[in-house]
Amino acid sequence: MKPENFSSLFPLGSHLCREPMPTISELKHDMEVLKQHGFNLIKLQEHWMIDEPLEGQYDFSKYEELIEHASRLDLGIYLGLTCEQAPGWLYRKYPDCRMVGRNGQTILYEAQTTLPADGKPGPCYDHPGALADQDRFIRQLVQTLGKYETIIVWNTWQEIGYWSQMLAGQPVCFCENTLAAFRGWLAEKYVNLDGLNRAWNTRYSDWAYVQPDRGAYNQNALPHDVDWRYFMDNVQVANVLRARARAIKESDPLQRPVFAHKGGIGLAHGFDWTYARTQDFLGSSCYPAWGPFHSWDDGSPAHGGRPDRQTALVNEIASGVALTFDHIRSCNPPGAPIWAAEFQGGPVSTMLHKGRVPSPEDIRRWMLTAVASGVTAISFWVTRAEIMAQETNGFALLDSEGDDTPRLAEAARVGAALNRHGDLFGQPSWGGAEVGILVSEWNAQLCTTVPPAYDHLAYSTRGWHRLLWELGIPVDFVNVDVQPKSLPKVLILPFPLSISEETAAKIVAYVEQGGHLICEATPGRLNEHNQANRGEISPTLRALFGVNQTSLMVVREPEDGSRWTPGERTWGEFAEDTRLQGVGLLANEQVQANVYIQTFTLETNRTKPVCMTGDKIAGVMRNVGKGTAWLIGTYLGHNGTAYRNESTFRFVKTLLAQSAVNPTHDGKLLQRKRQIPGKEAWFFTNPTSQPVTETINVGQAHVEDLLGGSLARTGNEIILTVAGLDVRVLVVSR
Numbered sequence: 090m091k092p093e094n095f096s097s098l099f100p101l102g103s104h105l106c107r108e109p110m111p112t113i114s115e116l117k118h119d120m121e122v123l124k125q126h127g128f129n130l131i132k133l134q135e136h137w138m139i140d141e142p143l144e145g146q147y148d149f150s151k152y153e154e155l156i157e158h159a160s161r162l163d164l165g166i167y168l169g170l171t172c173e174q175a176p177g178w179l180y181r182k183y184p185d186c187r188m189v190g191r192n193g194q195t196i197l198y199e200a201q202t203t204l205p206a207d208g209k210p211g212p213c214y215d216h217p218g219a220l221a222d223q224d225r226f227i228r229q230l231v232q233t234l235g236k237y238e239t240i241i242v243w244n245t246w247q248e249i250g251y252w253s254q255m256l257a258g259q260p261v262c263f264c265e266n267t268l269a270a271f272r273g274w275l276a277e278k279y280v281n282l283d284g285l286n287r288a289w290n291t292r293y294s295d296w297a298y299v300q301p302d303r304g305a306y307n308q309n310a311l312p313h314d315v316d317w318r319y320f321m322d323n324v325q326v327a328n329v330l331r332a333r334a335r336a337i338k339e340s341d342p343l344q345r346p347v348f349a350h351k352g353g354i355g356l357a358h359g360f361d362w363t364y365a366r367t368q369d370f371l372g373s374s375c376y377p378a379w380g381p382f383h384s385w386d387d388g389s390p391a392h393g394g395r396p397d398r399q400t401a402l403v404n405e406i407a408s409g410v411a412l413t414f415d416h417i418r419s420c421n422p423p424g425a426p427i428w429a430a431e432f433q434g435g436p437v438s439t440m441l442h443k444g445r446v447p448s449p450e451d452i453r454r455w456m457l458t459a460v461a462s463g464v465t466a467i468s469f470w471v472t473r474a475e476i477m478a479q480e481t482n483g484f485a486l487l488d489s490e491g492d493d494t495p496r497l498a499e500a501a502r503v504g505a506a507l508n509r510h511g512d513l514f515g516q517p518s519w520g521g522a523e524v525g526i527l528v529s530e531w532n533a534q535l536c537t538t539v540p541p542a543y544d545h546l547a548y549s550t551r552g553w554h555r556l557l558w559e560l561g562i563p564v565d566f567v568n569v570d571v572q573p574k575s576l577p578k579v580l581i582l583p584f585p586l587s588i589s590e591e592t593a594a595k596i597v598a599y600v601e602q603g604g605h606l607i608c609e610a611t612p613g614r615l616n617e618h619n620q621a622n623r624g625e626i627s628p629t630l631r632a633l634f635g636v637n638q639t640s641l642m643v644v645r646e647p648e649d650g651s652r653w654t655p656g657e658r659t660w661g662e663f664a665e666d667t668r669l670q671g672v673g674l675l676a677n678e679q680v681q682a683n684v685y686i687q688t689f690t691l692e693t694n695r696t697k698p699v700c701m702t703g704d705k706i707a708g709v710m711r712n713v714g715k716g717t718a719w720l721i722g723t724y725l726g727h728n729g730t731a732y733r734n735e736s737t738f739r740f741v742k743t744l745l746a747q748s749a750v751n752p753t754h755d756g757k758l759l760q761r762k763r764q765i766p767g768k769e770a771w772f773f774t775n776p777t778s779q780p781v782t783e784t785i786n787v788g789q790a791h792v793e794d795l796l797g798g799s800l801a802r803t804g805n806e807i808i809l810t811v812a813g814l815d816v817r818v819l820v821v822s823r
Contacts, residue, residue, distance in 0.1 A: 090129060090165040092241045092345055099515040100466035101504035102130025102167055103486060107203050108477055113151060117158050119472045122492045124162045126501035131159055132167040132468050136203060138176045141226055149233045160239045167468060169244035170333065172223055174200045174208025179222060186212040186219035190259025191303055198257050204478035210251035214329045215266035224336045231340035242345055245333035248352030248374060249326065249364060271320050272296050288312060288618050312618040314538040322360045323530065330367040348372055350430035354416040357550040359530025361420040362568045372428030373417045377409035377455050378444055379437045385548060385652040386730045399778050402814050406458040412554050414462035419566035424517050426465045434469035438483020449499035456503045457816040461761040461772035463519035469500060506795050510820055513768055520762035523750045525567035525577035526553055531617050535587040538619065542586055545684060549583040549609065552729025556741050561752035561759040569595060579605045579748045583726050588613035593629035600633065601714030605748035610687040610722045634720045635696035635711050636689035644682045647732050653684065669700040669707050669723060674747055680725055680740040681732055687722035756783040758811060771819040775811040782810040791822040
């Protein structure tokens with residue numbers, strides 16, 4: 090199948106295998122099985138170590154044979170690179186291309202196979218020799234295989250990252266090449282040593298002495314830490330991605346799309362926006378049943394405990410699927426495809442721990458939730474059960490033997506339905522959102538140096554997404570450093586520990602121009618260099634809200650819980666568990682206080698109290714220009730998934746209604762939309778355990794159920810029943 094044939098299709102694919110060991114005949118057979126089930130795409134994963142075992146000696150013959158077989162079957166090829174699994178000769182040729190850990194010791198790990206972790210961490214491509222050999226290999230690969238029109242897309246990095254802390258016990262890379270690149274970036278950022286010294290509060294006299302903090306603790310909350318982590322995630326990794334994309338684009342005669350994908354989103358981080366702009370687009374893996382719980386969540390099972398079925402299954406789609414692809418959709422350039430580049434097809438298997446085999450209902454619920462978040466292609470991991478290392482007998486649509494399973498049949502059925510409307514689902518057609526969750530890469534990087542700040546930032550961000558998802562309010566993520574053409578009506582700023590005055594000025598401009606800001610506690614308590622602002626609030630934001638801080642106290646969790654609260658060092662440190670009481674525009678509402686309670690005095694009569702704790706003001710609203718700025722003196726997002734209660738949902742719904750934002754559907758069903766001119770898909774999710782029947786007004790449009798279910802219609806209304814924990818899709822044509 091040629092690239093242009095996918096223009097009106099929803100690419101439904103599967104990875105053929107990870108290991109290079111299955112025979113060609115076995116792989117061809119599995120291709121034929123997938124074709125018989127209606128799949129239109131196969132992923133092949135190449136291995137540099139296997140494909141150039143000796144320098145300059147290439148063997149791409151197996152790929153060519155498989156690609157030719159795919160062509161005969163009219164299957165497209167999605168081809169992924171595995172450059173972290175570098176050949177042994179590269180390390181012998183350049184011993185100093187090995188990565189170096191924080192302690193100065195060389196990382197000696199050299200991947201023997203693609204498991205574990207696709208060869209990560211791999212060599213350091215800041216080494217000019219290693220970079221040149223990688224570039225030469227990629228160009229040879231693309232020149233050899235690029236002649237096949239069956240290849241529709243290239244993937245430069247499977248699950249971006251080095252994962253060195255997990256695989257090698259050390260963060261990387263502290264080699265001289267990377268440190269030199271870091272100093273060069275600092276020199277450009279700060280112009281000269283005086284600029285660096287002012288920002289870091291240091292006294293360096295020569296660039297040669299500038300380096301990241303190398304303390305064993307590695308979380309000393311120093312300005313050095315923030316810049317170093319920002320550099321590694323946003324500059325060093327991005328440079329490797331750019332180099333690979335450039336080598337492919339300069340070698341591919343057909344100029345096919347180039348992308349990479351994440352193993353999981355950088356929640357509350359901005360680096361995924363960076364990665365998306367080094368390629369044509371960015372995708373993500375998605376394994377909903379691998380880790381649906383955070384340890385702070387309601388229902389999170391203690392070690393050896395038993396998860397609640399309903400809670401776990403809802404978490405799988407809300408936090409495992411919808412959150413993933415709302416984030417990935419948001420970080421991609423406008424109009425870019427949204428690929429579920431690895432999608433769970435079978436049981437999660439790690440060592441001896443084998444997870445549940447996904448049912449057809451799981452597969453359908455996961456797929457339709459992903460598509461409701463804007464996904465334009467799904468490629469399952471993998472076709473047949475894995476055969477080695479930690480993932481033995483896991484993940485696949487097919488078992489180790491046999492050519493059919495109920496989960497494969499359901500994936501094929503849903504995929505066929507999506508392809509019948511490929512014009513709607515195979516291209517970007519997200520219906521848009523009135524609410525955005527703000528993302529600041531600098532705040533996220535700084536929070537990683539102040540434990541457990543990043544845990545709270547990520548948890549509040551995740552919780553806000555869950556609150557909005559469960560209220561039936563679509564949401565985008567908005568990066569403060571990547572200005573979109575238009576901003577949502579409401580922006581939510583979770584756990585804003587660090588805000589530069591430059592970023593604060595952007596936020597003020599948004600409000601003045603008619604935006605509505607909802608900000609959690611401690612906005613800009615620290616500046617961008619990890620140093621405290623006097624008054625414990627950003628000066629610019631203090632003026633925006635018209636307040637001064639009067640107190641900031643840790644607040645106990647309900648029933649003296651200890652999910653995130655440390656032990657008191659002495660008597661009287663913590664405020665008692667409480668709920669903030671709404672007043673004024675939020676009268677009769679209340680919300681649980683989490684982590685901190687921040688209280689304020691008003692500096693202008695234009696600032697109105699909206700929350701109280703006792704006789705102290707703990708939340709305010711101020712009209713500024715054409716918009717409004719709300720400051721709530723605690724962390725609301727935590728209650729999206731911890732200590733959940735109806736009052737929090739009512740509070741957030743009322744708060745958003747003050748900015749004229751309401752759920753897209755008034756009922757228990759949660760609605761999202763995909764749309765192109767003249768045609769829409771309305772997704773209705775039932776997050777409860779029982780069937781829900783509701784009346785849906787569709788006007789005079791033609792309506793069909795995506796999967797062929799029957800619909801009862803009376804005039805302009807459809808009577809829609811959605812089973813518990815299911816998703817139904819109405820295709821509405823006008």
